Amino acid sequence: MTNNLDALADKAVDADAAAEPAGGFAQFDTDAIGPVQKLQRFLHSYPTFVPLIVLAVSLIGFGLFAGSKFFAPYNMSLIVQQVSIIGILAVAQSLVILTAGIDLSVAAIMVLSSVVAGNLAVKLGWPPIPSLFISFLVGTGIGLMNGFLVTRVKLPPFIATLGTWNVFYALNLYLSGAQSIRGSEIDQTAPILKVFGESLSVFGTKISYGSLLFVAVFLVLWYALTRTAWGRHIYAVGDDKEAAELAGIRTDRVLISVYAVAGFICALAGWSAIGRVGAVSPTSFFEGNLQSITAVVIGGISLFGGRGSILGPLVGALIVGVFQSGLRIAGVDVLWQLFAIGWLIIIAVAVDQWIRKVSA
């Protein structure tokens, strides 16, 4: 199961639940459990099912509400394209949130990295590969800076990244002059910057390389989080930093590595964003940080750290995409779209709280 770590974390509770029917005293309890409690316990064991169920319900709901255009294969692939950038940012965000932190600077790192790549490759005429390489160095480097502020200067992550968000955003405006680098200029000088905008047509869908990258990033991080020592350390640090330290984990190193990897992933998102919007756009994704947090929260990762599967935000990003696409296709006014996404966040977290009460 994807959530073996969650299961591990809650193993004591599950063990109790499993043991009860076998024990003589617990027989009455079993009889007393209604279907709602059974569902609650099931979801407690497999929390990733919550966003999956929400996704399924919203797909069906919007299929009925917005009509057949919504369910067209092309529209389904379009939704994936539309959430692919925020989705990749959500991976970076998840890593940080799993350590009980938060990163408000993800979108600023992303845009800054793409502006660096665009300036070097298009404006200065550098070869594209070294330009991209430097943009990744920039993304990773400023991620390291976040990690340094959190671990060495001991700033709360919210404050550290609130500061660096503004710093990186200002740098981005300075380096770009707030002016986009146009698609046709990129095509002439460094088409590889737009590679993630290319797409494959399969069975009436249009799958962009950016969409594939989005899924690939999730799979790689899922593997890293569930199958490597580094991943387990991240959960341990997020769950209880002192305990992790006593267990011999070098928690500061884990934290710094998390922010650096998050920075790297943001730079990757920056590359993909150039393909998606067809230009190096310093003004796009202004609220990307909040959108990534939305995807993470709807995906069921706890803001308190140490709990939740990385696949949750993948589904969370898709849920937001399905809502936005469905509401737009149905011609709903934009302010009601905001209204709906707001309630979605509240309900998602309320359901999460309800599931966690199972141990009580």
Add this chain to the structure above:
Amino acid sequence: MHSTLARAAFGALLASVAFAPPVQAQEKITACLVTKTEINPFFVKMKEGASAKAAELGIELLTFAGKQDGDADTQIAAIESCIASGAKGILLTPNDSSALVPIITKAREAGLLTIALDTPLDPANAADATFATDNFKAGEFVGKWTAGKLGDAAKDAKIALLNLNAQEITVDYMRNQGFLSGFGIDIKNPTDIGDEDDPRIIGNAVTNANEEGGRTGMESLLQIDPEINLVYTINEPTAAGAYEAIKAAGREKDVTVVSIDGGCPGVQNIKEGVIGATSMQFPLLMASMGIEAIKAFADSGKKPEPTPGLDFFNTGVELITDRPVDGLPSITADEGLKKCWG
């Protein structure tokens, strides 16, 4: 030792901040420029224009900006600082035409010349003067151009409208409604986007006036009707994003995209055929004229007059296209590149 020095330096700094304005007010005229954001090249250019003119006239210029479109709070705080600095005048591009009226009134009461740039206040006479683009006219120009270019096909047009954001601020509805009225559509309430019932309008989407929003908004409208053949966009970055969506749908040959602003990358996109026509406005002119007005006010107490027939001073709009329509004055993209901003 170190800390004493630092404290002394800090004290001196505080003193200079506290006492600077009155001293300066005697020697040098101070003016303030409060723009909507730092993220739009239009306002970056405006700041350049104002700074250059201020340097030329020997005026001290303080500049401020909101954080994003619609951010009135930061602008109110900026105007408060400006009044406190003893400035002679304020140039403001209001992020919220109504919410900024009380603070501007306070500034006028304090004896400052207040000039709204680009976006009028509501009511417009809340400021001493308004130097602006006639955004309705700017929209009308591209609307008329489109109607002229489509000819008979205009009656079967399928129109997508890509606007700014959910707040529907002044510039947003003026451009949108100007375009529709120029094209020949009954706009009903001229301050409301989306109350039209003409069947040729497929839909409205909001874009935050950037490429990402332009692409996503266009994709959604193409989902509603894949045969859209006419796209109005709030500005040229939005147009560039919309074009990506149109290209991805393989319809770039059949769709006409029009825009408003006149930024240099946008004019370049006219030259390359991405955008059919755009209305150019002149931020540099607005700002430099604003600084001149403050100087004149400081010297003689004279306030600027509006253009006859309008409640603001019109700084002009020019239609840019490489495919001119008879009876509609326009200049080519190459000529436009010499005048563009950003």
